[in-house]
Amino acid sequence: MSGIVVVGDAGLDVVARHSGPIVHGGDSRAAVTIEPGGAGANTAVWLAACGASPTLVARVGADAAGRQVHAELTAAGVRCAFAVDTERATCCVVVLVDETGQRSMLPDRGANARFSPADLDPAVLRGARHLHLSGYVLLDATSRPAGLAVLRAARAAGLTTSVDPQSAALIYDGFLDDVRGVDLLLPNEEELTALTGSPDPGSATALLDVVGAVVATSGARGASWVDRDGVVPVPALPVECVDSTGAGDAFDAGLLAAWLAGASREDALAAGVGAAARAVSAVGAQPSIT
Numbered sequence: 001m002s003g004i005v006v007v008g009d010a011g012l013d014v015v016a017r018h019s020g021p022i023v024h025g026g027d028s029r030a031a032v033t034i035e036p037g038g039a040g041a042n043t044a045v046w047l048a049a050c051g052a053s054p055t056l057v058a059r060v061g062a063d064a065a066g067r068q069v070h071a072e073l074t075a076a077g078v079r080c081a082f083a084v085d086t087e088r089a090t091c092c093v094v095v096l097v098d099e100t101g102q103r104s105m106l107p108d109r110g111a112n113a114r115f116s117p118a119d120l121d122p123a124v125l126r127g128a129r130h131l132h133l134s135g136y137v138l139l140d141a142t143s144r145p146a147g148l149a150v151l152r153a154a155r156a157a158g159l160t161t162s163v164d165p166q167s168a169a170l171i172y173d174g175f176l177d178d179v180r181g182v183d184l185l186l187p188n189e190e191e192l193t194a195l196t197g198s199p200d201p202g203s204a205t206a207l208l209d210v211v212g213a214v215v216a217t218s219g220a221r222g223a224s225w226v227d228r229d230g231v232v233p234v235p236a237l238p239v240e241c242v243d244s245t246g247a248g249d250a251f252d253a254g255l256l257a258a259w260l261a262g263a264s265r266e267d268a269l270a271a272g273v274g275a276a277a278r279a280v281s282a283v284g285a286q287p288s289i290t
Contacts, residue, residue: 008040011091
């Protein structure tokens with residue numbers, strides 16, 4: 001399969017799995033692990049696990065965390081095209097996971113917040129087929145110009161493109177103008193509601209004057225592909241949710257790897273759902289290298 005370029009955050013996740021409510025001002029016992037993370041990195045590693053050849057473009061700090069992230073992603077089959085920031089630390093996210101597997105995140109984008117247009121080497125796009133942009137790059141005003149520049153460069157190079165909005169709470173006025181012309185928009189239920197006013201996948205038809213197709217995920221209710229030919233739904237797989245961190249990133253990877261390999265809409269959706277099911281069945285946002 002031709003290469004896929006992913007642009008987005010890379011960093012470390014401090015995952016704290018706790019039972020019951022967190023005691024404000026007191027102690028709440030938890031099982032804590034430190035895992036590679038960042039939405040862009042998660043998608044890139046899952047792409048490698050799905051048989052693709054991903055390159056991750058990101059910005060990390062000149063610190064031990066940045067070196068660890070580079071080493072672990074490389075070992076997982078991801079080519080790292082990193083800019084190194086000598087002033088800001090590598091991204092770190094504290095992830096609180098409750099007994100149902102649902103997560104709340106406390107992110108510090110660190111060096112990723114200073115991602116700039118110059119951080120994308122045009123040579124990275126040569127020979128690539130597709131560019132996937134993590135919406136966090138657009139949602140932060142400091143890195144937004146770089147995200148817009150990346151999309152323009154990808155289109156000029158003849159690549160297909162996709163964008164995951166990533167966070168309903170951070171979607172801004174003008175977001176749809178900024179993703180105009182993208183081939184695939186990949187929102188979850190909350191993000192779709194923020195963009196259309198409704199969680200119903202059918203509401204995504206209102207976005208088809210902006211993007212080529214919308215693939216909307218609905219958690220335990222599965223996912224739907226929406227384009228000019230109609231709405232194609234697939235159900236979720238019946239798995240126990242241990243940790244939902246990175247499930248959307250895994251879905252994106254499974255879907256894109258299959259779609260770019262020539263799969264039908266139904267089969268691409270099924271591949272995305274399958275990757276997401278694997279993701280929620282284990283702790284951490286990325287698959288084990290083994």
